C-alpha cells in the first residue's frame with residue numbers, strides 16, 4: 001500500500017511511523033487511519049521488528065480527528081461517530097496495545113483530542129518540553145475517546161482526569177511528566193537524541209521479556225492479586241525456557257554485554 005498521510009520505515013529492528021499531515025497538525029482522516037492499520041499489520045507480521053516508534057511531522061504530534069471532515073452542511077446528516085470509532089480509533093488503540101513489542105510515542109508538539117489519547121495508548125511516552133496535551137473533546141461537545149476515559153484515571157487519578165477532561169485545558173509536557181501521565185519530558189534540543197537513545201536501547205533489549213512486561217502490566221488493571229501472580233508465573237515459566245534468559249544469565253556470569261534477540 002502506498003502511504004500519503006504517514007511515513008513508514010523499518011530498519012535495524014526499529015519500525016518508525018510518522019504521522020505526516022503537518023499543515024493540519026497531523027490530524028486523523030479516514031485515509032490516515034487506513035494507512036496506520038496497514039503499517040501496524042506490517043509491523044506485527046515482521047519478525048525483525050523489536051520496537052515501534054510513533055511520532056509526528058512538523059510542529060505538532062496530532063490534533064485528533066480532522067474536523068474539516070466533520071463539518072455538517074445545513075440539512076445534511078451528521079457522521080455517525082460511533083461507527084467512526086468502531087472502524088478507526090478502537091482498532092488503532094487495540095493494535096498498539098496488542099503488539100508484542102514496546103511502542104514508544106515521541107510527542108514532538110501538541111497532542112490534542114484523540115491525538116493525546118493515542119499517545120497514552122503507547123507503552124512509553126517521551127515528550128519535548130514544548131509539547132502539550134489537550135483533552136479537547138469538551139470544547140466541541142464530545143467525550144474523550146481513543147481510550148481517554150480508561151487511561152487518564154489510571155495514569156493520573158480520578159481528580160486530575162476529571163479536571164483534564166471537563167476543562168480541556170492545555171497540560172504542558174513538564175506537568176504531564178510530573179503527574180505521571182507520560183514517561184519523560186526532555187529539553188527540545190535534546191529531544192531527537194533522547195528518542196533515538198531510547199529506541200536503540202529497546203531494540204537491543206530482550207523483546208520477549210518486554211512483551212511479557214507489557215502484557216502483565218496491562219493485565220494488572222483488571223486482575224486480582226492472585227490472578228496476577230498466576231500470570232507472572234506463566235510468563236516467567238515461558239521466558240525461563242527461552243534463549244534470552246539463557247543468554248542473559250551467561251552474559252552476567254561471563255561479565256560481558258548480553259546479545260538478545262526477538263525471542
Ligand code: T3D
Nearest residue numbers: 023024025027063064065066067068081084112113114136
Ligand atoms: O470524529 C470522530 O470520528 C470521533 C472522534 C473524535 C476524536 C477527536 O479527536 S475529537 C477532537 C478533535 N480535535 C480538536 O478538537 C483539536 C482542534 N485543534 C485545536 O484545538 C488547535 O489546533 C490546537 C490546540 C491543537 C493547536 O492550536 P495552534 O494554535 O497551535 O494551531 P492552529 O492554528 O489551531 O492549527 C494549525 C492548523 O491546523 C490550522 O489550519 P490553518 O488555519 O493554518 O489553515 C488548523 O485549522 C489546523 N487544525 C488543527 N487541528 C485540526 C486542524 N484541522 C482539522 N482538524 C483538526 N483537528
